[in-house]
Amino acid sequence: MIKQKEIILPEFNRGFHLITDIIMKNITNLPEFGMLNIFIKHTSAGLILSENADPSVRVDFENIFNKLIPENQSFYTHIFEGSDDMPSHVKSGITGTSVTIPISKHKLNLGTWQGVYLCEFRNTGGNRRIILTTYS
Amino acid sequence: MIKQKEIILPEFNRGFHLITDIIMKNITNLPEFGMLNIFIKHTSAGLILSENADPSVRVDFENIFNKLIPENQSFYTHIFEGSDDMPSHVKSGITGTSVTIPISKHKLNLGTWQGVYLCEFRNTGGNRRIILTTYS
Amino acid sequence: MIKQKEIILPEFNRGFHLITDIIMKNITNLPEFGMLNIFIKHTSAGLILSENADPSVRVDFENIFNKLIPENQSFYTHIFEGSDDMPSHVKSGITGTSVTIPISKHKLNLGTWQGVYLCEFRNTGGNRRIILTTYS
Numbered sequence: 001m002i003k004q005k006e007i008i009l010p011e012f013n014r015g016f017h018l019i020t021d022i023i024m025k026n027i028t029n030l031p032e033f034g035m036l037n038i039f040i041k042h043t044s045a046g047l048i049l050s051e052n053a054d055p056s057v058r059v060d061f062e063n064i065f066n067k068l069i070p071e072n073q074s075f076y077t078h079i080f081e082g083s084d085d086m087p088s089h090v091k092s093g094i095t096g097t098s099v100t101i102p103i104s105k106h107k108l109n110l111g112t113w114q115g116v117y118l119c120e121f122r123n124t125g126g127n128r129r130i131i132l133t134t135y136s
Numbered sequence: 137m138i139k140q141k142e143i144i145l146p147e148f149n150r151g152f153h154l155i156t157d158i159i160m161k162n163i164t165n166l167p168e169f170g171m172l173n174i175f176i177k178h179t180s181a182g183l184i185l186s187e188n189a190d191p192s193v194r195v196d197f198e199n200i201f202n203k204l205i206p207e208n209q210s211f212y213t214h215i216f217e218g219s220d221d222m223p224s225h226v227k228s229g230i231t232g233t234s235v236t237i238p239i240s241k242h243k244l245n246l247g248t249w250q251g252v253y254l255c256e257f258r259n260t261g262g263n264r265r266i267i268l269t270t271y272s
Numbered sequence: 273m274i275k276q277k278e279i280i281l282p283e284f285n286r287g288f289h290l291i292t293d294i295i296m297k298n299i300t301n302l303p304e305f306g307m308l309n310i311f312i313k314h315t316s317a318g319l320i321l322s323e324n325a326d327p328s329v330r331v332d333f334e335n336i337f338n339k340l341i342p343e344n345q346s347f348y349t350h351i352f353e354g355s356d357d358m359p360s361h362v363k364s365g366i367t368g369t370s371v372t373i374p375i376s377k378h379k380l381n382l383g384t385w386q387g388v389y390l391c392e393f394r395n396t397g398g399n400r401r402i403i404l405t406t407y408s
Contacts, residue, residue: 002169002272004240033274035309035405037171039238041247043187048365051315056350057361063347064362068204068340075199078192089193090200093184097250098236100370102311102403104276109403111313114369131238131245133171135271135407136274138305138408140376173307175374177383179323204340211335214328225329226336229320233386234372267374267381269307271407 001031002135009128012120014084016050016058020115024108027132034103034136041129044088044122046095052115065091065121088121095119103134137167140269147263148256150220152186152194156251163268166242170272175234177265180224180258182231188251201227201257224257231255239270273303276405283399284392286356288322288330292387299404302378306408311370313401316360316394318367324387337363337393360393367391375406 007026009019023038030036040047051057069090071083078086099116102109118128143162145155159174166172176183187193205226207219214222235252238245254264279298281291295310302308312319323329341362343355350358371388374381390400 002167002171004169004238006240006245031274033276033405035274035407037236037238039236039245041245041250043185043247043249049315049369050361050365054350057358060348060350060358061362061365064341064345064358069200073200076196078190078196086193086196086200089186090197093186093197093253094230094366096232096235096368097185099368100236100309100311100372102276102309102405104278104403109278109311109313111315111401113315114313117365129247131240133169133238135171138303138307140305140374142376142381173372173374175372175381177381177386179321179383179385205336209336212332214326214332222329222332222336225322226333229322229333229389230366232368232371233321236372265383267376269305269374271307 004133006129006131009130011127012118014120014123016061017118018052018115019118023116027134030103030106030134031136032106034134036101036103036108037098037133039098039131043092045125045128046092046097046119047099048095048117048119049099049114050117051113053113084123091121138271142265142267145264145266148254150256150259152197153254154188154251155254159252163270166239166270167272168242170239170270172237172239172244173234173269175267179228181261181264182228182233182255183235184231184253184255185235185250186253187249189249220259227257274405274407276403278401278403281400281402284390286392286395288333289390290324290387291390295388299406302375302406303408304378306375306406308373308375308380309370309405311403315364317397317400318364318369318391319371320367320389320391321371321386322389323385325385356395363393
């Protein structure tokens with residue numbers, strides 16, 4: 001059985017953001033056992049699961065990703081949409097655009113420290129669309 | 137309900153390639169709601185979703201990945217299959233080997249700018265096998 | 273139809289480890305066609321599919337990831353859990369925390385060279401929990 005819902009996220013600044021609560025509010029009556037897929041319909045943002053407690057983790061994530069895929073490299077050719085654009089596509093290719101989470105006993109079966117991160121790689125990414133699909 | 141099909145891709149050069157059309161041709165009669173998983177049966181290639189419009193994005197992807205995981209590093213030990221081999225495994229570990237896409241109203245529910253990329257990390261990767269599985 | 277099982281892995285040293293056999297032992301009576309999702313409930317470890325034959329691949333993976341995301345960078349702020357902690361979260365964000373594998377004719381439809389890697393990014397990660405979910 002499939003249940004699907006498309007939602008629009010509020011605008012987030014560039015960076016890594018914990019959005020577990022937003023996801024939770026939008027999935028109700030979970031099946032006893034199943035899976036949840038969260039999918040982002042964009043090529044300059046990503047979704048991952050990571051540490052849900054200390055905000056400094058998200059700050060370091062942003063700085064490490066910027067060092068890994070720096071802006072304004074002389075060999076970039078896709079530059080007409082801004083210096084943050086091409087790096088944002090590559091960062092999105094690295095994080096991926098969906099996460100899949102088991103559902104057990106009507107709940108998301110996340111580890112104690114796991115939360116859902118929106119990875120916003122653009123300076124002004126605007127409202128991002130995500131699709132929540134549960135199957136059981 | 138599960139539908140599955142294994143296909144063999146034409147040979148692609150090393151680099152990032154848009155293969156959305158090939159995928160589309162091989163999935164027909166999609167369910168009203170469900171998921172598509174695309175899986176590549178290889179350890180030196182990957183699959184991601186990224187920008188589907190400007191070919192320069194794919195050129196930059198290739199150059200950025202080569203800078204990120206360079207060939208011929210002195211500390212590599214898995215070198216007997218060519219200088220492109222060990223980097224290709226790591227690049228594949230970074231991109232991942234499958235993508236999952238929601239199906240809505242009998243269509244892939246991709247964002248406007250999203251396309252399926254084959255990431256061919258070998259100089260001569262040959263024909264790659266992928267498995268298309270829809271579930272609903 | 274969903275079948276789910278949570279298992280506890282033996283402790284592994286920091287590094288990349290082939291765990292295909294452990295997975296296989298814990299999934300029996302696979303459906304004719306379907307999918308297997310393997311999910312790790314942690315933020316400092318990952319799961320990928322990669323080369324299953326030569327152990328030197330796993331050694332190089334560890335060294336390449338350490339070079340990619342080095343420890344003890346002066347700009348890190350999340351440092352109170354040890355120098356391996358923040359890098360482990362980022363490495364996990366890069367590899368991802370689940371893999372999805374097609375099931376065909378009652379078997380995992382992996383490529384000849386594909387195996388399941390546990391990516392243990394902590395010096396002392398302890399026993400990791402993973403969830404195996406098959407759906408058909």
